[in-house]
Amino acid sequence: MIAVALDGPAGAGKSSIAKELAKRFSLIHVDTGALYRAVGLYMLRQGLDPADGAQVIPRLPEVQITLKFSPEGQRIFLGEEDVSEAIRTPEASRASSAVSAIPEVRAFLLEQQRKLARENPVIMDGRDIGTVVLPDASIKIFLTAAPEARAMRRYKELMAKGIDTDYDTVLAEVKERDYRDSHRETAPLRQAEDAVLADTTELDFQGSVELLASIIGEKLNQVR
Template sequence: MKKVIAIDGPSGAGKSTIAREVAKTLGFLYLDTGALYRAIGYYFFKKYSNCNVSAITDQEIEEQLKQINIEYEDGRVFLSRKDISTEIRAPEIGYITSVLSAKKVVRDFLLPVQRRFAEKYDIVAEGRDMTTVVFPDAWKKFYLDASAKIRAIRRFEQLKISNINTTFEEALQDVMNRDIRDSSRENAPLTRTKDAFYIDTSNRSKEEVISIILKKVAEDD
């Protein structure tokens, strides 16, 4: 395995933005694992638009996963060669993704996909279980956090930029619901490991957080 900088944390903590910039500075590959899960969520949303995704059996999910072709390049995700990087950020995709990502069959499907990147490249990988499950032996580990209100504001602004209609109240509710699902799920729940360096990003600028991470990365093991 090459050098892996693993970053975990709840939705809206700034993981994607920070990880992307850290990777760029270090010349590492940026791996947005959440985008991979959202691509699966997007697929099921399109295929089962009128169905409660939680009612789909694991066997059926496993069969559908065999039909999915996900590609990832330069921070963008493709499903059957279609760039869906913007579509996967919609709130409804976030909900379906959260439900599906709690299922072992889905996590088992993406685990080797994620690990293969580290076989070829030095990477900055961010998600919910990078430090605990996917890369437990990562070179450097970080946990980014922020208050629910701050994370909802960030989420709301992100959706507006992407021209996705929502309200701040909906963004806040989405963040809080996602926190509950991510931390309470049976398979690979969101957890802060003892060896992950904790950073509260609530009152810190992007530049400050990046600087903290780069300084920690530069330290000797």
């Protein structure tokens, strides 16, 4: 079963690019960040501190997350509610980063992610796919870009959705997220030793897609 592990920092464009690559290579796109966002959103809705393991861990059995796939992409549900848009707010993003630093949350979601890869040809994106979730993935890519470039992309995305913010705030949040993700004790963000580095600082979206498509195409030829 083909598995593409796509890792990288916040705002690198992993999910958007992976969605296009999934169509091109007939793969199922699994956005693992959405799982953590869903957990974070659930805790916020319960009035809990997403960074406080003592509050979060006992409530994990209550969290019912389902991923549904269609030609339009992945949809994520909390119970019966489609929260695919609700998890994309800045508040949900911060909550996601907080709960992802809790080892028990990562363990809670780990088997769900691995099961998807066992049963389907996937391109799975996140922070620790190539290092922890799918260490034996046939193709590993570490996607990155300068913090300033990632912040500008995120800023434009939020403005397009009508979410009022400013570039400096977004840049500060990107840098803070980078620090938290790379310094957490459990599964910190890092490039797997056998992953191909793809820096898209100077590329637009389509250029980024083509860069990763060429990497995947070359790797698939080697596997075959």
